[in-house]
């Protein structure tokens with residue numbers, strides 16, 4: 001009798017140990033979605049959804065609708081954009097590493113084309129493209145686990161892929177690390193894209209897509225956030241002197257690499273290519289087509305700071321120009337502004 005109860009005890013202990021080992025082996029149990037499913041907050045550029053404050057993984061539902069719509073690309077010029085969520089770039093998606101994402105893709109009834117989505121944050125066939133072939137008026141759904149933290153591009157991958165991307169079908173998804181990103185005062189969503197129209201730059205009216213120019217990689221417009229002027233004038237980004245700024249910067253392409261630079265600022269940190277490691281004290285950072293980067297800096301002094309693609313003819317002749325307007329008191333110990341301007345005595349030119 002005694003022996004029997006001992007063996008039962010050992011059996012119970014062994015089971016308990018087994019369960020613990022299994023629990024460790026499948027980070028599965030600890031990393032299973034906790035609590036009720038959460039509907040993801042989606043934002044149009046330049047806005048970013050609020051930071052995630054959860055300390056456990058969740059099931060997150062993303063509901064994204066493709067809409068084909070005519071919008072302004074430049075002053076007096078419109079274009080038939082194909083969009084994720086009604087904006088170019090598409091809605092910003094923010095999840096946490098370890099989240100299980102239930103992704104719903106709708107394609108509005110008014111669409112003329114089928115669309116799908118390839119999220120670079122997805123581990124699986126086509127990044128979800130195969131699972132989301134969606135006809136106009138239909139909805140598809142698949143689920144993925146956000147395994148890797150980082151800032152990722154998503155885009156449509158329906159053939160002809162280049163044309164769907166060239167029409168504005170891209171956006172960003174941020175997978176926050178479990179501990180979150182360091183707190184900052186302001187976060188912005190900026191994404192570059194190149195556009196190819198039949199008409200020349202500035203030619204008014206609705207401009208059709210030029211496949212020939214796209215294949216030749218000769219864009220008519222290179223812009224931030226889907227249109228020339230999307231980040232200037234009343235649309236300029238704003239901050240106060242002393243605030244810390246984080247920009248989630250993407251490049252939808254389809255063709256060009258961006259030399260992203262903010263005139264009059266130095267990036268304190270650049271999470272190169274949207275990954276986990278950061279470089280410090282950077283002037284200009286490359287953002288590949290289909291890639292992203294996170295830049296951080298402090299707005300030390302007031303002024304208009306100009307966002308550019310430093311392949312500079314694009315900026316002044318094709319539209320890739322934005323403004324970050326920083327208000328506040330001048331700090332003359334950091335920057336004085338002009339202190340003098342005068343003639344100086346004529347002599348032999350330098351270099352003689």
Ligand SMILES: [Cu+2]
Nearest residue numbers: 115156158164
């Ligand atoms: Cu598409």
